[in-house]
Amino acid sequence: MSVQRLRFHGLFRKYFLVLFLAVVIPLAANGISEAWFGYRDQRARLDQLLGVEARSAAARIQGFLDDITGQLGWLVQLPWTGELDERRRIDALRLLRQVPAIVSLTLVDGSGRERLYVSRIGLNRTESHTDRSGEPAIIGARSARLWYGEVSYYRGSEPYLTVAISGNRPSVGAVVAEVNLKLIWDVISSIRVGQTGYAFVLDSPGRLIAHPDISLVLRGADEATLAPFQAARQAVGPTSAGFATSHDAEGSPIAVAAAPIPGPDWTIVVEQPLTEAFGPIYAALWRTGVLLLGGALFAGLLAYALARRMTQPIRLLEEGTERIGAGQFDHLIEIRTGDELQRLADSFNAMAAELAVSQERQERIAKLKRFLAPQVAELVDRKGDDGVLEGRRTEVVVVFCDLRGFTAFSARAAPEEVMSVLSEYYDALGAIITRYAATLTSFSGDGLMVLVNAPVPVDEPAVRAVDLAVEMQVSVQELIVGWRERGYRIGFGVGLAMGPATVGRIGYENRFDYTAIGSVVNLAARLCASASDSEILVDATAAEAVKDKRHVHPIGMRLIKGYDEEFLVYCVGFTQRPQAS
Amino acid sequence: MRRRDALAWLGGAAAWTLPVRAQSPAMPIIGYLAPESPRPFDSRLKAFRQGLADAGYVEGRNVEIEYRWAEGRYDRLPALAADLASQKVAVLVASGGAPAALAAKAATKTITIVFEMGGDPVALGVVDSLSRPGGNLTGVSSLSVEVSRKRLEFMHDLRPAAPSFAAAVNPTSPTSGSQVRNLQAAAEALGVRLHVMNASNEGEFEAMFLAATREQAGGLVFTSDPYFAFRSTQLADLCFRYSMPAVTQSRDFPAAGGLMSYGGDFAQSHRRAGSYAGQVLSGAKPSGLPVQLVTKVELVINLKTANSLSIAVPPSLISGADMVIE
Numbered sequence: 016m017s018v019q020r021l022r023f024h025g026l027f028r029k030y031f032l033v034l035f036l037a038v039v040i041p042l043a044a045n046g047i048s049e050a051w052f053g054y055r056d057q058r059a060r061l062d063q064l065l066g067v068e069a070r071s072a073a074a075r076i077q078g079f080l081d082d083i084t085g086q087l088g089w090l091v092q093l094p095w096t097g098e099l100d101e102r103r104r105i106d107a108l109r110l111l112r113q114v115p116a117i118v119s120l121t122l123v124d125g126s127g128r129e130r131l132y133v134s135r136i137g138l139n140r141t142e143s144h145t146d147r148s149g150e151p152a153i154i155g156a157r158s159a160r161l162w163y164g165e166v167s168y169y170r171g172s173e174p175y176l177t178v179a180i181s182g183n184r185p186s187v188g189a190v191v192a193e194v195n196l197k198l199i200w201d202v203i204s205s206i207r208v209g210q211t212g213y214a215f216v217l218d219s220p221g222r223l224i225a226h227p228d229i230s231l232v233l234r235g236a237d238e239a240t241l242a243p244f245q246a247a248r249q250a251v252g253p254t255s256a257g258f259a260t261s262h263d264a265e266g267s268p269i270a271v272a273a274a275p276i277p278g279p280d281w282t283i284v285v286e287q288p289l290t291e292a293f294g295p296i297y298a299a300l301w302r303t304g305v306l307l308l309g310g311a312l313f314a315g316l317l318a319y320a321l322a323r324r325m326t327q328p329i330r331l332l333e334e335g336t337e338r339i340g341a342g343q344f345d346h347l348i349e350i351r352t353g354d355e356l357q358r359l360a361d362s363f364n365a366m367a368a369e370l371a372v373s374q375e376r377q378e379r380i381a382k383l384k385r386f387l388a389p390q391v392a393e394l395v396d397r398k399g400d401d402g403v404l405e406g407r408r409t410e411v412v413v414v415f416c417d418l419r420g421f422t423a424f425s426a427r428a429a430p431e432e433v434m435s436v437l438s439e440y441y442d443a444l445g446a447i448i449t450r451y452a453a454t455l456t457s458f459s460g461d462g463l464m465v466l467v468n469a470p471v472p473v474d475e476p477a478v479r480a481v482d483l484a485v486e487m488q489v490s491v492q493e494l495i496v497g498w499r500e501r502g503y504r505i506g507f508g509v510g511l512a513m514g515p516a517t518v519g520r521i522g523y524e525n526r527f528d529y530t531a532i533g534s535v536v537n538l539a540a541r542l543c544a545s546a547s548d549s550e551i552l553v554d555a556t557a558a559e560a561v562k563d564k565r566h567v568h569p570i571g572m573r574l575i576k577g578y579d580e581e582f583l584v585y586c587v588g589f590t591q592r593p594q595a596s
Numbered sequence: 597m598r599r600r601d602a603l604a605w606l607g608g609a610a611a612w613t614l615p616v617r618a619q620s621p622a623m624p625i626i627g628y629l630a631p632e633s634p635r636p637f638d639s640r641l642k643a644f645r646q647g648l649a650d651a652g653y654v655e656g657r658n659v660e661i662e663y664r665w666a667e668g669r670y671d672r673l674p675a676l677a678a679d680l681a682s683q684k685v686a687v688l689v690a691s692g693g694a695p696a697a698l699a700a701k702a703a704t705k706t707i708t709i710v711f712e713m714g715g716d717p718v719a720l721g722v723v724d725s726l727s728r729p730g731g732n733l734t735g736v737s738s739l740s741v742e743v744s745r746k747r748l749e750f751m752h753d754l755r756p757a758a759p760s761f762a763a764a765v766n767p768t769s770p771t772s773g774s775q776v777r778n779l780q781a782a783a784e785a786l787g788v789r790l791h792v793m794n795a796s797n798e799g800e801f802e803a804m805f806l807a808a809t810r811e812q813a814g815g816l817v818f819t820s821d822p823y824f825a826f827r828s829t830q831l832a833d834l835c836f837r838y839s840m841p842a843v844t845q846s847r848d849f850p851a852a853g854g855l856m857s858y859g860g861d862f863a864q865s866h867r868r869a870g871s872y873a874g875q876v877l878s879g880a881k882p883s884g885l886p887v888q889l890v891t892k893v894e895l896v897i898n899l900k901t902a903n904s905l906s907i908a909v910p911p912s913l914i915s916g917a918d919m920v921i922e
Contacts, residue, residue, distance in 0.1 A: 101912065104912050108915055116891075135746075136743055172726040172887070198891060233726070233887075233888065234727045234886050235886075
């Protein structure tokens with residue numbers, strides 16, 4: 016049963032696995048491919064987005080500087096003539112008020128001498144005529160019109176930038192402005208990349224110029240503070256193509272992109288936390304994961320239900336065949352699936368019914384075999400009809416035989432000896448009866464009765480019966496030799512008679528015997544009783560039937576018990592086989 | 597769509613449980629040390645609270661403020677600072693000038709101090725450097741002290757013919773020495789004489805104006821000092837009575853009828869101080885918060901007063917002014 020159970024379990028698992036995988040694999044393939052393409056799309060989108068953000072932020076920073084230089088341009092339009100013009104002074108002061116980032120302004124004439132200096136903090140100077148033509152700002156402005164200096168840190172903290180701009184002709188001179196870059200904060204802090212992303216500006220040596228967290232900028236050229244920002248710029252690389260990943264000061268991963276600010280040769284870097292940048296794809300992944308899980312769960316339930324549905328009938332079939340195999344032919348396998356399995360169950364049921372019929376017949380035949388010769392039994396079996404066993408009147412030859420002196424022997428001898436003698440005796444007789452296809456009707460103790468020509472008629476029944484009797488005598492006489500050697504005084508006599516008798520089955524329920532009823536049976540029994548050892552007595556009818564074929568001779572009239580008159584009794588002559596010894 | 601709604605609902609449910617936890621610890625306390633009384637500090641406090649709000653803190657909701665007012669008696673500042681320090685406040689804000697900052701510094705070495713002053717915190721020995729303050733202090737400095745020479749320059753622009761000017765100095769101020777040196781150098785550069793007048797309390801104001809008038813000073817230039825700055829109305833009245841043109845650091849002065857002011861924008865400096873206090877509450881270390889300098893220095897002129905003093909304000913001044921009261 017456990018093996019059966021295991022096999023059943025295996026089939027269920029197989030079905031379950033196949034059904035489950037059939038749903039889950041396409042689902043997973045779809046989910047994974049969707050996630051992969053989503054990831055690629057998101058990367059591409061991020062590439063584009065951060066690129067645009069970087070360029071726009073760069074434009075805004077450039078705008079901040081352009082605004083300053085544009086304002087400064089107004090101061091270098093008129094040529095210097097003679098004394099300092101009051102208008103020019105007012106313009107400079109007004110500019111200071113206009114552009115809060117400018118800390119001080121220096122106006123230089125065509126020959127490079129300082130004519131006016133105005134400051135928010137320090138004292139103003141007019142007409143100092145200091146020669147400033149050798150300063151890099153003036154040289155730079157003269158050669159390139161617009162010149163940006165290096166960023167310097169005022170008192171090691173605030174980033175300052177010197178901007179110089181010259182007019183379109185030498186006579187208008189140049190203006191040099193000190194710009195406090197802390198004011199870029201207004202611009203940089205308004206730049207938002209996504210939800211929490213931001214931008215920062217580095218100059219060409221990699222110092223922080225602008226950052227939404229002003230404290231970082233005010234720390235000046237501090238290596239530890241600058242390291243993550245420089246690393247971020249390094250990650251993007253000099254080509255500024257696409258975004259790269261780096262880590263911020265807290266070590267969290269970020270997506271960064273950069274764009275150059277061409278004027279002062281700065282770089283603006285925009286960064287966005289990777290978790291946010293990939294937020295949509297993470298959300299999609301999460302969604303896909305949940306869907307996959309849900310799908311797998313659903314598929315599992317579905318597969319379980321289906322596998323159960325599929326294996327249930329098989330299990331019923333299995334159980335049914337087991338019961339049928341155990342002989343329970345009336346068991347009905349109930350499967351109502353309306354498919355091949357139902358058909359299979361139906362044919363199993365039909366088979367069980369046929370088996371029941373067949374077994375019934377087998378049992379009947381087995382019973383027949385008890386008294387019919389195997390050949391006859393086979394015949395009846397083949398015909399599938401035991402009509403031959405029906406009662407009827409027919410000509411039969413009845414053969415009786417028994418042992419002489421057996422009763423006395425059995426009273427004396429040990430049971431084992433008795434059984435051994437009987438066993439040898441019946442072994443010998445049984446083989447002969449079978450060979451002659453005679454019908455054994457009954458036996459009891461040492462005597463038995465055999466019919467010839469019933470239930471199946473044979474050619475020359477008398478001859479056959481005589482031959483049968485002769486062979487019986489010969490075989491038993493051989494046994495008797497052995498028995499006598501052992502000291503048993505046993506003999507064997509046979510009687511046979513021919514005549515009409517009523518043959519058929521008699522008995523009740525399952526206990527049936529085939530037998531013959533009639534005077535011929537009595538006669539044969541009496542003949543047997545009167546036969547002495549190694550004698551075969553035959554009645555006149557049988558003797559008449561074999562007289563030309565077998566050697567029979569009358570032995571005279573005998574009075575047979577139960578009969579009023581004497582009969583002429585014949586004896587069959589036979590020769591004993593020579594002793595093997 | 598429904599799925600997303602469900603997720604949003606879940607997220608909302610999670611967020612809803614958070615404030616309950618966030619509220620459980622006691623609210624942090626800011627100790628606020630100021631040299632004056634609450635009334636003149638009204639506008640400053642407003643800016644300070646704005647700065648706190650920038651950092652995400654609102655008084656009464658997620659932060660409490662413990663105020664200590666010296667009521668103009670600067671000698672009381674150390675005791676008040678010590679009192680706040682003993683209360684174990686989360687952050688100590690020393691507002692309204694160097695005296696408060698120095699008192700706070702003396703009171704504690706462990707509680708973070710956020711100062712707001714007009715002087716140079718490095719020169720005053722409050723911090724070691726602007727970019728790396730070190731210790732337990734950081735804060736904001738307006739440029740008021742540094743620009744006192746500009747006040748003399750503006751006064752000179754206003755009265756170019758005057759040969760001498762008076763400088764009002766509070767000798768008890770820790771920055772007075774440097775300011776006087778600064779002014780004297782400027783006077784030399786401008787070619788004018790400078791009369792230094794001392795006044796360290798309200799009782800000496802009158803005498804100071806008398807002296808300035810006696811010296812026929814072209815105008816009175818006030819050095820940057822919180823004591824002067826918070827008495828703008830009183831000074832404006834005295835200027836009016838003595839017909840003395842004067843310039844101070846605080847915009848309250850021209851607003852109260854004084855002639856002119858030039859100094860750092862206190863709204864900006866107090867707001868930054870508030871923002872720093874908020875950042876400290878959020879866990880920032882003072883060493884990571886560089887001292888901020890206020891970038892905006894504003895010039896305010898009251899033309900009405902100029903007219904009543906029969907002073908013609910030159911266009912260069914008017915064009916450079918951030919605010920002109922007509």
